[in-house]
Amino acid sequence: MIIDKSSPIPQYFQLQTWLKEQIHHGVFKVEDKIPTEEELVQLTGLARATVRQAIQNLTNMGYLVRKKGLGTFVTKPNISPQKQVIIGLIVPDIRSGYAPELARGAEDEAARSKHSLILCSSDDLYIKADFHANRLIENSVSGVIFVPTASSDSKNRTIVQKFQEKNIPVVLADRTIPYLDLDHVTTDNFEGAYNLTNYLIKKGHKKISFVYSNIFSTEKLRFNGYKKALEDNGIQYDPSIVVSHTGPYNEEQFSKYAQAILKQKKRITAVFAGHDRIALTFYLVARDMGLSFPEDLSIVGYDDLDFETLSLTTMHQPIYEMGIESVKLIDSRINGEKNGHQSIVLKSYLIERESVLRNK
Template sequence: MKKITIKDIATEAQVSISTVSFVINGKGKKMGISASVIKKVQDVAEKLNYRPSMIATSLRTGKTRSIGLIVEDISNQFFADLARVIEDEAKNIDYRVFYCSTGDDDERSEELIQSLLQANVDGFIITPTKNLEPSIEILLKLKKPVVLIDRYFPDQKVSHVVMDNYEGSYSATKFLINKGCKNIAVVNNTSEMVQMKLREDGYTAALKEEGIYDESLVLHMEYDSHDEEKIASIVKFFKKNVKIDAVLFLTNYLGLTGLRAFKNMNIKIPENISVISFDDHDSFKLHTPTISVVAQPIEDIAIQSIQLLMRQMSNMETFEIEKSLKKGTLIIRESV
């Protein structure tokens, strides 16, 4: 299909190219063009389904009406759902979203930020990797609007929207305790990002209050290890600690890996062990039995991240840094 240009509109409307240019760029009235001609040009543009060039618009206004969204893994359902809501919200204000996945790799994250800077995106929504703080600082020095989601750097002055990970983990662990579980394990990764530390801290605090915390029931696994390695680690851990009667998985991919390990070991849920995982997933709803979760407020996080970014893009000089903490939801299903 041929790309419609302002020359095509000028020919169809029987006006000059400059007249079309002024009307399309919202300067028709200022340039003394009559209301009837302005309407005629607009009607023809709509009829021909004219779409202005993003590059041309960028050159004229310095804006691309685009947002760079950098997440850990767009194939992970949590991030995919988050991205979908962010895209819907951006579309409502006539912005497009460029998606990128880091794989939790610092070097990859830095490359993506540079690429999006070259693409002249108007703002960034970022799930940062462990050592990305200096790159975020560069964006702030360049006066680029930035909002962090899912995780943040405690000492950095940048707006962020995250779940209250400590409370979510604390509440889930307390629920298991109230159900009579006394040997509750936790499975975490080794990233040491703030959200993972807070989840483990909530678990630890709940158990220590009851005087039943046992450090030997804490399993840490490498983020970038293969699935089979993770399964083997979980199998070894649970065979070594046969007294475990409940487990809290601190991410959905760890929870899914744990379910595969339990299947290999013929461990019955909830007869042999109660299970709660962070971050809901369709597989948890389809599994037999269904799996209890600490669900993140995805829509709230997505909507507020766009709102905070818009405030910055509207006026980088006067906006105030906002740090928002959203409460998660403990959804109890058949696994407890």
């Protein structure tokens, strides 16, 4: 029998479930007419009002369409049985640095699970990141990949918390925020910088300038790797050839730093730039000052950006993979697979080009 009168489950609900099963099993197919109310009354022994309640509910749910004078019909298996997943990506600027590569990695991985990616550029400003965060929340995204801005840690935390309040999983990409237990994908910045510094030292360089922004976790780690490598090789750390800029990269400012460093009397032989952009600035300034390259000055960068005509020795960061891993993390959060927060640290490797010369 279809209806169990002794069951505590409401009879309209039993009928409703039965009808749904019939549709699901293809007994009533798409566009088919299901039995009339009267027939269902005969079939189940229920009152017509009860039958109607079951049918009405299924109609509201979109399983059925009722047509006056004609009957009740099974609707086309409707749109989107699985909810659309949208992931927000907040980068400093989609035009610069590694952002395009990160975006593409994230996009490709998202596409694999039929997810979509909303693009947000923060210009490294808290206020823009906050604006985007609000919009992402309004769009009820399923997760966010966030590259922290150049603002203070506490402001970056505010943004993360905004998402957390709405139970939206957040993955920090590349940079991290202190005192915040979060999923995080980055590269081995300390180790990478350590290896790169060692490489310079093995090439005979002792006076190695280090120029970086001290507000980003990544560059701070690189600086630590640099210092450790000096120490392990018995080279005295010299603060006078280190530039620690409190703020994000800025072409004009870093050009001045480059000029200052290159004009110093105690001649440096190599520059370790906090990232490739800085390396490029150094190269341009050095060239303008009449230094020949790499004969007069060896330069290494960090990131492996695509400078077509500048053959820069640098540390390649697997940015594309970072995008992939970020989306994977978001995905596992959405599916509630993991508990506790994960930090994924990807390996970077040295790309030896022609910007470093053995120091005699």
